Amino acid sequence: MIEIKDIYKTFGENEVLKGISAIFKPGKNNLIIGGSGSGKTTLLKCIVGLHDPTKGDVIFNGENFTDMDFEQRVPIRTQIGMLFQNSALFDSMTVEENIMFPLNLFTTQSKAEKLERANFCLERVNLVGKNKLYPSELSGGMKKRVGIARAISMQPKYLFVDEPNSGLDPKTSILIDELINELTEEYQITTVVVTHDMNSVMGIGDHILFLHQGKKWWEGSNKEIAHTDNKELNDFVFASKFMQAAKAKL
Amino acid sequence: MFQSLGKYILLLRLSFRKPEKFSVYWSEVMREMVSVGVGSLGIIAVISVFIGAVATIQTAFQLVSDFIPKTIVGGITRDSTILEFSPTISALVLAGRVGSSMASQIGTMRVTEQIDALEIMGVNAPGYLISPKIIAGVSMIPLLVIVSVILGLSGGYLACAASKEVSTADYVTGLTDGFNPLIVTVCAVKAIFFGFIITSICSYQGFYTDGGSLEVGQSATRGVVWSCIMILFVDLIISRLLL
Numbered sequence: 001m002i003e004i005k006d007i008y009k010t011f012g013e014n015e016v017l018k019g020i021s022a023i024f025k026p027g028k029n030n031l032i033i034g035g036s037g038s039g040k041t042t043l044l045k046c047i048v049g050l051h052d053p054t055k056g057d058v059i060f061n062g063e064n065f066t067d068m069d070f071e072q073r074v075p076i077r078t079q080i081g082m083l084f085q086n087s088a089l090f091d092s093m094t095v096e097e098n099i100m101f102p103l104n105l106f107t108t109q110s111k112a113e114k115l116e117r118a119n120f121c122l123e124r125v126n127l128v129g130k131n132k133l134y135p136s137e138l139s140g141g142m143k144k145r146v147g148i149a150r151a152i153s154m155q156p157k158y159l160f161v162d163e164p165n166s167g168l169d170p171k172t173s174i175l176i177d178e179l180i181n182e183l184t185e186e187y188q189i190t191t192v193v194v195t196h197d198m199n200s201v202m203g204i205g206d207h208i209l210f211l212h213q214g215k216k217w218w219e220g221s222n223k224e225i226a227h228t229d230n231k232e233l234n235d236f237v238f239a240s241k242f243m244q245a246a247k248a249k250l
Numbered sequence: 251m252f253q254s255l256g257k258y259i260l261l262l263r264l265s266f267r268k269p270e271k272f273s274v275y276w277s278e279v280m281r282e283m284v285s286v287g288v289g290s291l292g293i294i295a296v297i298s299v300f301i302g303a304v305a306t307i308q309t310a311f312q313l314v315s316d317f318i319p320k321t322i323v324g325g326i327t328r329d330s331t332i333l334e335f336s337p338t339i340s341a342l343v344l345a346g347r348v349g350s351s352m353a354s355q356i357g358t359m360r361v362t363e364q365i366d367a368l369e370i371m372g373v374n375a376p377g378y379l380i381s382p383k384i385i386a387g388v389s390m391i392p393l394l395v396i397v398s399v400i401l402g403l404s405g406g407y408l409a410c411a412a413s414k415e416v417s418t419a420d421y422v423t424g425l426t427d428g429f430n431p432l433i434v435t436v437c438a439v440k441a442i443f444f445g446f447i448i449t450s451i452c453s454y455q456g457f458y459t460d461g462g463s464l465e466v467g468q469s470a471t472r473g474v475v476w477s478c479i480m481i482l483f484v485d486l487i488i489s490r491l492l493l
Contacts, residue, residue, distance in 0.1 A: 090364055090367075
């Protein structure tokens with residue numbers, strides 16, 4: 001479980017996050033949604049420690065992550081997997097080396113064991129046999145799947161995903177969403193997804209946090225989102241005619 | 251200026267924190283050594299031979315007279331090659347070849363979030379990315395400078411063989427006459443410092459790249475420019491202190 005308490009983040013004069021609190025539970029897809037500039041990526045970066053919050057706490061299973069120094073954070077970080085918007089695969093390494101990289105650094109497994117784990121992760125994301133390819137030889141969807149394989153290689157307790165559907169066609173987007181959902185349920189991972197893709201929101205949004213102007217504006221599930229009377233949320237979710245039509249049918 | 255200096259020193263401190271796993275870092279050091287050393291051998295060989303030859307021809311042009319022994323051409327070429335041409339010109343060329351490559355490599359990793367990925371995994375990113383480059387620079391650039399000295403003096407020999415101004419026998423005699431081992435020490439000290447300057451400054455510029463591909467190019471340019479300035483400044487300091 002991850003608990004964020006009263007998170008503020010300021011860049012110079014610009015206050016991006018204004019006192020956000022939430023609890024993200026294991027086995028659930030926790031979605032952070034909001035318009036551009038609402039602070040969702042900044043919030044994600046504060047949670048994983050890429051940014052230090054100006055004020056507030058991030059607590060991983062009772063341990064205050066914000067108060068820890070680099071060395072103290074390492075044991076928690078080895079339990080974190082993250083899929084970046086552009087996958088952030090290491091260009092100089094093959095698919096297999098990318099997946100084995102955290103295993104090489106943080107485990108004492110033999111090479112055969114690490115290879116076995118890498119193959120298992122690749123099988124899990126339906127990329128069997130792509131071990132020796134370099135990131136430059138992969139499509140956008142394949143890169144995302146390798147990113148997920150690398151994120152789950154250390155059997156993480158926490159999975160963070162930044163814009164998993166950006167740059168992908170609708171079919172591949174749904175595949176990626178389904179994969180994240182399966183992994184979350186199967187391994188009871190606490191998953192936090194930053195997205196503005198409405199298919200993801202309606203498809204896998206067990207717990208949704210809507211940010212607006214740096215504040216938590218609404219919190220609920222994908223079942224509740226269609227019936228909310230929150231104006232800003234409705235403007236955001238049902239901005240397109242397609243979504244308005246879909247809402248009218250509900 | 252002082253803020254940048256502070257950030258540079260802090261980054262160096264982070265770079266030499268205890269590695270997560272020594273074997274992984276060691277393989278990175280080996281990879282960087284091959285990249286810096288073997289990868290730069292060709293360009294260093296070419297410039298060294300030409301610089302040695304040109305230095306010999308120009309020295310001969312200025313000093314050949316009935317009142318000056320011809321062997322002095324060898325002595326002057328030796329001293330100028332060992333003290334200045336090989337370490338400094340090689341370092342300036344390596345700042346362009348090795349430094350820009352390091353800055354753009356790290357800068358690209360920064361803008362494509364690969365450094366963020368390392369940090370989230372719990373890897374000390376400065377240590378993993380920068381310390382192997384500095385170790386490779388400090389160890390391989392002196393070796394390249396030794397190669398450069400040998401090839402530079404050989405270039406001078408070839409220039410003598412090709413021209414009638416100074417005989418090769420006079421040139422070789424000049425190389426050995428009045429040799430002071432201190433110049434080799436100065437050359438080695440310069441090479442070690444230059445190796446550190448090129449790798450650390452260019453890595454720093456790459457690590458703090460902010461933006462996109464345009465900024466990666468700007469970081470590489472800044473890295474090379476600052477490395478060149480610092481190489482010449484440190485060259486002056488070392489020459490003043492040791493000679």
